[in-house]
Amino acid sequence: MKKYLLLGLLILFPSAARAGVSITEIMYDLAEGSDTGREWLEITNDSSAVVDLTDWKLWENETNHGLTLASGEASLAPGGRAIIADDNAKFQTDWPGVSVAIFSSAFSLNNIGETLVLKDAAGAEVNSVTYDSGLGANGDGRSLQLISGQWRAGAPTPGAASQESDPALDDTDEDTDGDSPSGISAATVSGGSARRAEREEVEPELKIKIVGRDRTGAVNAPLDFVATATGGTQPVWSFGDGASGSGSRVNHTYLFPGKYVVMAMSQSGMEQVSDRLMVNIIDPKITVAGVFNRGELAGMELRSSATAEINLSGWQVTAVGRLFIFPAGMMLAAGGRVTVPAMVLGFGLAPGEDISLVFPAGITRAASYRRPLSALPIAKLKPQVLKKVKQ
Numbered sequence: 001m002k003k004y005l006l007l008g009l010l011i012l013f014p015s016a017a018r019a020g021v022s023i024t025e026i027m028y029d030l031a032e033g034s035d036t037g038r039e040w041l042e043i044t045n046d047s048s049a050v051v052d053l054t055d056w057k058l059w060e061n062e063t064n065h066g067l068t069l070a071s072g073e074a075s076l077a078p079g080g081r082a083i084i085a086d087d088n089a090k091f092q093t094d095w096p097g098v099s100v101a102i103f104s105s106a107f108s109l110n111n112i113g114e115t116l117v118l119k120d121a122a123g124a125e126v127n128s129v130t131y132d133s134g135l136g137a138n139g140d141g142r143s144l145q146l147i148s149g150q151w152r153a154g155a156p157t158p159g160a161a162s163q164e165s166d167p168a169l170d171d172t173d174e175d176t177d178g179d180s181p182s183g184i185s186a187a188t189v190s191g192g193s194a195r196r197a198e199r200e201e202v203e204p205e206l207k208i209k210i211v212g213r214d215r216t217g218a219v220n221a222p223l224d225f226v227a228t229a230t231g232g233t234q235p236v237w238s239f240g241d242g243a244s245g246s247g248s249r250v251n252h253t254y255l256f257p258g259k260y261v262v263m264a265m266s267q268s269g270m271e272q273v274s275d276r277l278m279v280n281i282i283d284p285k286i287t288v289a290g291v292f293n294r295g296e297l298a299g300m301e302l303r304s305s306a307t308a309e310i311n312l313s314g315w316q317v318t319a320v321g322r323l324f325i326f327p328a329g330m331m332l333a334a335g336g337r338v339t340v341p342a343m344v345l346g347f348g349l350a351p352g353e354d355i356s357l358v359f360p361a362g363i364t365r366a367a368s369y370r371r372p373l374s375a376l377p378i379a380k381l382k383p384q385v386l387k388k389v390k391q
Helices: 088-094
Strands: 004-006 011-014 023-026 039-046 055-062 063-066 068-071 080-083 101-104 113-119 123-132 144-149 149-152 199-202 207-210 217-219 223-230 237-238 244-246 249-252 258-269 272-282 284-292 299-304 315-318 322-325 337-341 354-358 365-370
Touching: 023 113, 023 123, 088 101, 088 199, 207 258, 223 258, 223 365, 244 249, 258 354
Parallel strands: 080 101, 217 272
Antiparallel strands: 004 199, 011 123, 023 039, 023 144, 039 080, 055 063, 055 113, 068 101, 113 123, 144 149, 207 223, 223 249, 237 244, 237 258, 258 272, 284 299, 299 337, 315 322, 315 354, 354 365
């Protein structure tokens, strides 16, 4: 079915928190192949001073991502440019010959749109940009670029000045008023009269893309999945274990370990498109190794014997009517051990009390521990693991 798209002025929303270094190009949705590891940003020093980018951060998806220098110099000269790449090796494969400094980071740009923030070594906001797929460059081989103070889609130019004109963007229909480029229109008031916005008939391309990359999860811990679809039905999901779902954002809980192929599909008439990713679900193998209470040194020790790191976001610690929930981003390394202070939990344990580590859904216990009636040094406590049973 054909749709009508109102072509308006393409506006990206940068903030001028501080002058100095700005995001000037965004490659967020590639035309061919997976986006994983191939997304990148260009930044430019528009100040008159040299800027040292050591310990700077890129804030994306509510996370501060560190910048690691992969090639070139960490100091950016006035007018100089640098690249922030999700994967330096993949970037240099896609864009050989780029001579500016390249910083590796770890991010996954949202194909629908999101806010990106540059932060200096002190954590202060230097520049932010909010982009949206409606601005263009969404899977057509182009990038979003800051050109003459305005954002527009154009042929990618990583590490170099953007082109002032992109023929692919400028469809040269005749402009009846003679004073406005075709394809860009707005309710522009001049001499008391408003020019009506042009309407162009557009047949959207049927596409679907899962946001993010292959991932590892744990049994009984929900995973979120997001996909963008254009030109067809909303995404329909197959989670690889016989379960299914629908919608742009869904979540699913796996009950058994294994490697699952997750599919997202969209359809228009007889045509169907799909995208996929791999999910590795493992047994968390976490134990509450011990609880101790020696004044200010009170705490609870967790140990993992899993072969991959475990995301403890949303997991719960319960003890006799008391509850603590781990915050987003809490990770336990493969084979790692951490001690959670009692002052963080907000409670301690009296001798003989039970403490449980509970999966995010709150239905099953991952592990439990009972503090002995006589306090023992934590080194002598033996882990106790319960089978996953219904509470």
